[in-house]
Amino acid sequence: MWSFLHRLSSPPTFYRWSGVITPIFAVIAAALLLVGTVWGLAFTPTDYQQGDSFRIIYVHVPAAMLSLSVYMAMAFSAAIFLIWRIKLADVFAASFAPVGAAFTLLALVTGSIWGRPTWGTWWEWDARLTSELILLFLYLGVMALRSSLPERNQAARAAALLAIVGVVNVPIIHFSVEWWNSLHQGSTVSKLGRPAIDPSMATPLYLMIFGFMFFWLANAFSRARVEIVDREQNKRWVREALGDKAEMQRRAGEK
Amino acid sequence: MSPKQQTRLVFVVALVIGVSLAAFLVFKALGQNMMYFYQPSQVAAGEAPTDQRFRVGGLVVPGSVSRSKDTLAVDFDVTDNVGTTTVRFNGILPDLFREGQGIIAHGKLKGDVFEADKVLAKHDENYMPPEIADALKKSNDGVMPFGDGKGMARKVMTNEVQPK
Amino acid sequence: MQEFLQMGGYAGYVWSAYAITAVVLIATALWPGIRRRRLHAALRKRWQWERSE
Incomplete structure (x- = not known):
């Protein structure tokens, strides 16, 4: 079991299997996002209160949900790297940050666009909105910290530390609508029992959520692959993987 | 260095x-x-400051909305089902502003009237097509079981301080 | 069609939200490919140079 995990976490092994799985995930993501968008825009009824403006839900809710999931995954990878010094975990943490930042930005911008016609304001210094803005700053801070320190190991440790400290913000975002008198309504999706969204409107929302998930994995894997080649560029396996002819010949000669 | x-x-x-x-x-x-959040019953009881900006939140009383003919000025009452405050607003109301809806107004008290410079509408997490909303309403004696701001009452009236 | 584009009067809000989402996602998706091409080209060049030494 442990040796299996150990092998799985070695960069060349990851490079090999991710090369197969990443394009598959990318295709799944593109298909889900395309179908979900067309379905959500054209084939769902209008909302009884908000009319057509509710359709922003299909981009806003997936982006907001995944902005939190990606952060948790990033902090988890950072913790694994700090404790066990597994290189691949740091590669993952570095690859998750830009995707998470993009999702957070989207959640904020689409939320603002949605808030104007429904609530009557682009922005309120409200608990939910402010804590999500802090999440964006955390992502940007983690990325800036990594690139501002010249020594890679030191940069990785500093970024990991900030990512872990920032985890306190995640439950604050999630429960802000219950703890404070927020303008933002409660969660539509995570409600158990009676779903808060009519079945005729729900399917494209689920498609979009899964589409964002596959987008995240495909995007983070392709980032991780580039990062690994960059870090291990002087190793033999990289030369072989990139099809360097001289290396192949040398290897053939050795045999 | x-x-x-x-x-x-x-x-x-x-x-x-x-x-x-x-x-x-x-x-x-x-x-x-x-800070500064008062319920309509607190305002009616004179507990709200008269020299300071604050917020009032409650449900728009059905039938209380009166719009001026030639300006954007609008008067309406908000209630927490205990007391009522009249709000005066001169501006564009959000699309979700309607009778029975939960709203939050920012402004200042002038006499008995709350003069708002900002009116925000709250909504809940429920989404459904109009026909289903109608059916739901019909099956519940003409009252929306949630939505229409009714389900929001508890949240708008905030901070869990339920008046006695 | 006209009706669909107008989005019940919310055209500006709905379409801009989707357009921004598309732009941000496409930019995020393209970035690793650009970086990969640059890196691989630089590495191949270096290996070739090493061989000609």
Whole structure:
């Protein structure tokens, strides 16, 4: 079991299997996002209160949900790297940050666009909105910290530390609508029992959520692959993987 | 200073700025949320300040909305089902503003009337097509079981301080 | 069609939200490919140079 995990976490092994799985995930993501968008825009009824403006839900809710999931995954990878010094975990943490930042930005911008016609304001210094803005700053801070320190190991440790400290913000975002008198309504999706969204409107929302998930994995894997080649560029396996002819010949000669 | 020390300095300064910015935003958000929120019954009982801006939240009383003919001015009553406050607003109301809806008004008390410079509408987490909303309403004696701001009443009236 | 584009009067809000989402996602998706091409080209060049030494 442990040796299996150990092998799985070695960069060349990851490079090999991710090369197969990443394009598959990318295709799944593109298909889900395309179908979900067309379905959500054209084939769902209008909302009884908000009319057509509710359709922003299909981009806003997936982006907001995944902005939190990606952060948790990033902090988890950072913790694994700090404790066990597994290189691949740091590669993952570095690859998750830009995707998470993009999702957070989207959640904020689409939320603002949605808030104007429904609530009557682009922005309120409200608990939910402010804590999500802090999440964006955390992502940007983690990325800036990594690139501002010249020594890679030191940069990785500093970024990991900030990512872990920032985890306190995640439950604050999630429960802000219950703890404070927020303008933002409660969660539509995570409600158990009676779903808060009519079945005729729900399917494209689920498609979009899964589409964002596959987008995240495909995007983070392709980032991780580039990062690994960059870090291990002087190793033999990289030369072989990139099809360097001289290396192949040398290897053939050795045999 | 060596380049290494310089980057360390940049790192420390960036961290300090980042953390203070985050703290500032948190306190700004908390401050806005903790302070100045009054329920219509508290305003009616004279508990609200007369020299300070604050917020009033409640449900728009059906039939109380009266719009001016030639300006954007609008008067309406908000209630927490205990007391009622009249709100005067001169501006564009959000699309979700309607009778029975939960709203939050920002402004100042002038006599008995709350003069608002901002009116925000709250809505809940329920989404459904109009026909289903109608059916739901019909099966519940013509009253929406949630939505229409009714389900929001508890949340709009906030801070769990239910008047006795 | 006209009706669909107008989005019940919310055209500006709905379409801009989707357009921004598309732009941000496409930019995020393209970035690793650009970086990969640059890196691989640089590495191949270096290996070739090493061989000609």
